[in-house]
Amino acid sequence: MTQRILLALIPALTAAPALAEDVNVYSHRQPELVQPLFDAFTAETGINVNVAFVDKGMVERLTAEGARSPADLVMTVDIARLDQVVAAGVTQAVDDPALEAAIPAEFRDPGQHWFGLTSRARIVYASKDRVAPGEVTTYEDLADPKWKGRICTRPFTSDYNVALTAAFLAHHGPEATRAWLEGVKANLAKRPEGNDRSQVKSIWAGECDISLGNTYYMGQMLADPEQIPWANAVNIVFPVFEGGGTHVNISGVAMTKSAPNRDNALKLMEFLASDEAQRIYAETNHEFPIKPGVARSALVESWGEFTPDSLSLTEMARLRPEALKLIEDVNFDG
Template sequence: MLRLGTALALIATAAPALAEEVNLYSYRQPELLQPLTDAFTEATGIEVNVAYIDKGLEERLVAEGDRSPADLIFTVDISRLAAAVQAGVTQPVESAVLEENVPAQYRDPDGQWFGLTTRARIVYASKDRVDPSEITSYEDLADPKWKGRICTRSGTHDYNVALVAAMIHHHGEEYAKQWLQGLKDNLARRPQGNDRAQVKAIWAGECDISLGNTYYMGQMLSDPEQVEWADSVNVLFPVFENGGTHVNISGVAMTKSAPNRENALKMMEYLTSPEAQEIYAHANYEYPIAPGTEADDLVKGWGSFTADDTNLMTLAEQRGAALRLVEEVDYDG
């Protein structure tokens, strides 16, 4: 008859060791995260499982409740991070490492989410038809001199809503509405397509300037069919008249259920390290935010800018007002 200690030892030897893991729900495609997750696993031995979710992430987490396998949420845009917080599917995280690596304007004041990389909302301008000195501010876009010369995607898209929210923050709702009406009056065509489609329209001569995120330039330059579009425009970094260049973020939040909380925290802290910041930013043509980190040479080649220092959660609070203004001026009509 086996003694109890011997039996337990045999069972422990026979049973496979439980793998250390962390589970991500991501709005970003797994291939965009692959270089980062591979580096994290190599550094820590913790396996990373990524579930790509095209839409309805918050609803899925609500439905799963405490049974959710997700530890972390990866997403882009402050509105999506704020939506996760409002849905009650995240939890606050306290970490000296995160607070040291993530500047205050790029993290939730209550620790519910932390930014990882930034992208600027900039102007793409025709090299042939626009003098770069003509556009220095976002406010300039409502100037009648641009009538029939601007292309944008839908006004209700998260990227444009965030910009309108920033305009409200800097100037108030009445001014923001007038600005939005002026921008609409200057459109060359009804809002349509994505940010790259606007650059294609500039290349085709349909308009002269457009709004877009910086990383789309990198994506166009890496696509042989779109290099011509990218080469037809300059990247300009306008500012608010009383602020800096509007930026948005990619970010991470820990889920309320987080079955692997310790591993999730390790990954969050790793993601804000200089090594991980540069891997992630370089893979996606974005800007790292940790102190002492630099963007990829290609990205730096587009020019330098001073980011607006407004906390992004402040802008998220204006999202409802921004959407209302877009509807009131019938921007997409």
């Protein structure tokens, strides 16, 4: 039996009886990004993966469903989202030697509630024609007036930019972070809108010269004939924090407190941390595998090496509310 898709419109509190050879996932990740993983898991184990794509309201839905929730696992992007589901009390700790062996400690919740699966860097896409090599090297540099009218970005209230701001806050404190946000805002070529790929399109169209984005979007653009010209118009630059490294975030998984198919859910978690699944992530999604020893794809390797920032993910999540308040206080997206 192949993977089934549970529509996110299914009302809460209508869970069907658990099936012995099923596992149910609430996913914030786009279905096409995780389906190859679930197909491989089903082929290997015979366990069906039922997926509900929940774009918004994941915590609220799990809280409303309570002990009757059909969800076994939550898969999402961004450390703050993982932290939110744990803080809401809708997950359970998983003490599993296989997961501990596969996933480095810095990519696991100290309480064993969430586990990282992949990482991605928040980088700068820079015009090949209008930005010289070495012209941008740090995140702090984005506030330099030399970039006035040259920066495009998706809204800074989006998860990825809030996480970047939280990391900046950890390195420099609130006053410097406010000044940085004001400086970057003053350098915008247009009001923040769209997603990371649409910013690269704007560079290609000559509307701006640099933008912020996640690394894996380059791979996605190169796989889309319409977007190949956008990708070919930019270079990838790995900026660093002054005194630190390149900002990194994760995707991850957590087991729900209800987990009607706990044994199957644990098997899926272990599979997602396996060499096979980590290679699928690398080749299909163009993300960085978290498991040591699993190689990046050739395309990702071609983007070059970088030094990840040493800031802990839990500290980044802790500072998220303060970072979001600073973004709103300067009316960055206004």
